[in-house]
Amino acid sequence: MADLERIAHVADLVAARAAKGEHLAVVVSAMAGETNKLVGYARGAAGEALISDGFDDEYDVVVSSGEQVTAGLLALALRRRGLKARSWLGWQLELRTNPSHGRARILGFEESGLPEAVDSGEIAVVAGFQGVTEDRRISTLGRGGSDTSAVAVAAALNADCCDIYTDVDGVYTTDPRIVSKARRIERISYEEMLEMASLGAKVLQTRSVELAMNHNVPVRVLSSFLPPDAPNPGTLVCSEDEILEKQVVSGVAYSRDEAKVTLFGVADRPGVSARIFSLLAAKGVNVDMIVQANARGDKQANMVFTCTDRDSQIAREALSAHQKEIEFERLEVNRDVAKVSIIGVGMKSHTGVAETMFRALYEKGINIDVISTSEIKISVLIEAAYTELAVRALHTAFDLDAA
Amino acid sequence: MADLERIAHVADLVAARAAKGEHLAVVVSAMAGETNKLVGYARGAAGEALISDGFDDEYDVVVSSGEQVTAGLLALALRRRGLKARSWLGWQLELRTNPSHGRARILGFEESGLPEAVDSGEIAVVAGFQGVTEDRRISTLGRGGSDTSAVAVAAALNADCCDIYTDVDGVYTTDPRIVSKARRIERISYEEMLEMASLGAKVLQTRSVELAMNHNVPVRVLSSFLPPDAPNPGTLVCSEDEILEKQVVSGVAYSRDEAKVTLFGVADRPGVSARIFSLLAAKGVNVDMIVQANARGDKQANMVFTCTDRDSQIAREALSAHQKEIEFERLEVNRDVAKVSIIGVGMKSHTGVAETMFRALYEKGINIDVISTSEIKISVLIEAAYTELAVRALHTAFDLDAA
Numbered sequence: 051m052a053d054l055e056r057i058a059h060v061a062d063l064v065a066a067r068a069a070k071g072e073h074l075a076v077v078v079s080a081m082a083g084e085t086n087k088l089v090g091y092a093r094g095a096a097g098e099a100l101i102s103d104g105f106d107d108e109y110d111v112v113v114s115s116g117e118q119v120t121a122g123l124l125a126l127a128l129r130r131r132g133l134k135a136r137s138w139l140g141w142q143l144e145l146r147t148n149p150s151h152g153r154a155r156i157l158g159f160e161e162s163g164l165p166e167a168v169d170s171g172e173i174a175v176v177a178g179f180q181g182v183t184e185d186r187r188i189s190t191l192g193r194g195g196s197d198t199s200a201v202a203v204a205a206a207l208n209a210d211c212c213d214i215y216t217d218v219d220g221v222y223t224t225d226p227r228i229v230s231k232a233r234r235i236e237r238i239s240y241e242e243m244l245e246m247a248s249l250g251a252k253v254l255q256t257r258s259v260e261l262a263m264n265h266n267v268p269v270r271v272l273s274s275f276l277p278p279d280a281p282n283p284g285t286l287v288c289s290e291d292e293i294l295e296k297q298v299v300s301g302v303a304y305s306r307d308e309a310k311v312t313l314f315g316v317a318d319r320p321g322v323s324a325r326i327f328s329l330l331a332a333k334g335v336n337v338d339m340i341v342q343a344n345a346r347g348d349k350q351a352n353m354v355f356t357c358t359d360r361d362s363q364i365a366r367e368a369l370s371a372h373q374k375e376i377e378f379e380r381l382e383v384n385r386d387v388a389k390v391s392i393i394g395v396g397m398k399s400h401t402g403v404a405e406t407m408f409r410a411l412y413e414k415g416i417n418i419d420v421i422s423t424s425e426i427k428i429s430v431l432i433e434a435a436y437t438e439l440a441v442r443a444l445h446t447a448f449d450l451d452a453a
Numbered sequence: 454m455a456d457l458e459r460i461a462h463v464a465d466l467v468a469a470r471a472a473k474g475e476h477l478a479v480v481v482s483a484m485a486g487e488t489n490k491l492v493g494y495a496r497g498a499a500g501e502a503l504i505s506d507g508f509d510d511e512y513d514v515v516v517s518s519g520e521q522v523t524a525g526l527l528a529l530a531l532r533r534r535g536l537k538a539r540s541w542l543g544w545q546l547e548l549r550t551n552p553s554h555g556r557a558r559i560l561g562f563e564e565s566g567l568p569e570a571v572d573s574g575e576i577a578v579v580a581g582f583q584g585v586t587e588d589r590r591i592s593t594l595g596r597g598g599s600d601t602s603a604v605a606v607a608a609a610l611n612a613d614c615c616d617i618y619t620d621v622d623g624v625y626t627t628d629p630r631i632v633s634k635a636r637r638i639e640r641i642s643y644e645e646m647l648e649m650a651s652l653g654a655k656v657l658q659t660r661s662v663e664l665a666m667n668h669n670v671p672v673r674v675l676s677s678f679l680p681p682d683a684p685n686p687g688t689l690v691c692s693e694d695e696i697l698e699k700q701v702v703s704g705v706a707y708s709r710d711e712a713k714v715t716l717f718g719v720a721d722r723p724g725v726s727a728r729i730f731s732l733l734a735a736k737g738v739n740v741d742m743i744v745q746a747n748a749r750g751d752k753q754a755n756m757v758f759t760c761t762d763r764d765s766q767i768a769r770e771a772l773s774a775h776q777k778e779i780e781f782e783r784l785e786v787n788r789d790v791a792k793v794s795i796i797g798v799g800m801k802s803h804t805g806v807a808e809t810m811f812r813a814l815y816e817k818g819i820n821i822d823v824i825s826t827s828e829i830k831i832s833v834l835i836e837a838a839y840t841e842l843a844v845r846a847l848h849t850a851f852d853l854d855a856a
Contacts (some may be wrong), residue, residue: 090528091526092525094457095529096529108526110525111542115525118518118521119515121514122512123495123515125511126498129499132500136511278587351815
């Protein structure tokens with residue numbers, strides 16, 4: 051939310067839906083810029099030691115106040131419109147989380163009175179992004195946690211649907227800034243959305259999609275900028291069964307925040323891979339694609355993996371420090387790469403999808419470096435300069451362009 | 454508190470005291486300007502109806518976040534200095550209040566773990582100004598409520614002393630802006646401080662002094678601007694028994710926010726006064742001094758009372774609307790008045806105090822309009838233009854000028 055005008059707009063949206071007799075719980079995030087300001091304060095007060103030294107419970111006390119303010123203000127704005135409404139903070143909701151402050155995970159809800167209040171017709175204005183730990187300290191769910199809060203509240207209330215108002219009017223087949231013919235998707239399965247989110251489409255937080263899938267809560271992604279009476283169909287994220295017209299490929303995603311790490315001349319002995327990846331895991335490096343290739347015959351191999359740009363620096367330091375122990379000749383980091391992916395539940399039952407993908411890229415002269423696949427997606431690592439070209443080629447090849 | 458620098462300064466003050474082995478609970482207010490900003494937001498969202506229509510619970514949700522942020526930041530700053538510290542919000546403290554949102558009164562504390570935490574040597578950083586109602590809503594104590602929180606926490610912890618760090622270095626015999634020879638008072642009794650506060654000296658909130666008196670908590674008013682190692686004796690507010698050298702008059706207070714309302718030709722019948730003052734009470738007008746004088750003999754009298762400038766407008770409207778019913782001839786409001794008071798527990802056992810006061814004013818040609826007295830104070834209403842002259846004359850007459 052941006053400011054008081056945005057709050058008034060949201061109050062109008064909510065009022066229009068309440069007028070239809072809907073029972074509503076509204077989950078809010080902080081006003082624009084507030085969270086960054088509060089994070090800045092916390093870092094200023096705590097110094098560098100923040101987070102690494104377990105300072106995070108107080109960090110959450112500071113940062114959670116942003117949503118608290120918005121929740122109170124929206125409740126006031128709704129009452130001004132003659133509606134019954136009240137705010138609910140994390141500790142009032144009894145939204146219990148684990149004690150991983152700053153990035154807590156939801157454990158569940160305790161008795162709070164929320165369902166009864168919503169049943170009675172009072173609009174619940176829930177402060178998103180926050181919960182409470184077993185020992186009654188405020189916790190926050192990490193950036194984007196308001197989506198996750200919304201899904202959790204919807205699940206707890208057995209809501210018909212969880213509508214997430216965002217700055218876009220739905221989920222698109224790909225990034226419309228790259229492909230002008232990108233189309234809004236009417237319906238997409240949880241699994242596809244999960245892949246889209248983890249592959250770089252930033253509409254919904256991965257964790258919120260997981261939670262929706264686990265509790266089978268339909269999630270609708272809508273625009274928060276349209277007037278209350280404008281058509282606003284958005285995109286429904288739901289279970290695969292509820293999607294009648296299944297696309298072979300539903301979307302094309304890309305990520306530029308990729309780096310390729312190559313270890314040359316790795317001793318080809320049992321346990322070497324385990325040593326490499328347990329070291330990386332210990333340093334918190336999230337490894338994505340992995341390829342091992344025998345380069346010179348028997349005794350040595352090259353090991354390739356990808357991770358985020360930032361993680362690649364950590365990986366470089368960690369591996370270099372243990373070069374003797376791991377036994378490799380040389381390490382190379384290539385940050386000039388991008389990952390392009392196609393996603394679709396239809397892949398499960400269709401053959402030739404990979405072939406179509408590779409041919410489309412080949413025809414544009416794009417070289418594929420690394421490939422990884424899952425049941426519903428194929429990702430390729432390519433040279434970063436070819437990102438947009440690849441996305442456009444794939445969008446056309448899989449008939450996703452709007453008429 | 455002003456900003457991060459102020460928080461760092463307070464953290465240094467607290468750290469210096471913790472280094473002496475003191476067990477500490479620190480009550481904080483919001484950063485400078487924050488409360489006003491939040492009140493502005495709340496009024497913007499709620500519109501005019503705020504407060505009058507019972508919107509106040511959400512107002513408190515918004516406004517209380519200011520102290521929440523400071524508490525978290527100070528806890529972080531203390532940890533950065535290697536100290537054990539944690540923040541306590543109103544609902545975590547279980548500081549129970551009545552449900553008069555925006556101006557709640559403290560009822561007491563429920564079991565919270567606070568005393569045990571402080572006993573263990575952990576510094577408690579308490580968000581001031583806030584509590585929680587029986588039905589788990591956030592409440593605020595009204596402007597200046599942080600002082601009251603501090604005294605309440607000190608009482609709950611059986612603390613040796615409640616130190617209140619302010620923007621002045623103590624309580625003065627009078628306003629140093631008017632009398633350059635005003636002296637810092639070493640010790641002052643609760644009763645005197647209460648009169649000083651309610652007569653216009655803005656160092657401590659009246660309610661906090663009442664609470665300190667009821668629980669016999671010594672309160673020390675100190676400067677928050679001095680370095681941690683500088684002498685900072687301040688003023689001790691304590692019970693009369695602990696003050697050995699009792700002054701006849703301890704201080705001179707004044708208030709310019711006064712108005713005099715005169716009702717001319719009031720019917721001199723039983724029940725008329727009751728009707729007037731019950732009407733004013735119903736409108737929330739706080740009446741201070743009252744004088745009834747028979748002006749023309751038997752059947753009619755003039756009724757004079759004083760109240761704040763703002764209340765005088767409400768009184769004028771309310772009384773004018775009921776002129777027939779109350780039966781008075783004419784109403785006059787004089788806003789060009791001020792109240793000057795002398796305060797001192799010594800008055801109880803000394804005679805001639807009033808005489809000294811009236812003579813000092815007479816010698817400067819100052820006319821006394823209305824007089825009111827209590828056991829430990831004498832107040833006079835005078836023409837506003839003479840305020841400073843009167844304060845200076847009285848300060849000298851009662852030997853309060855510094856050498």
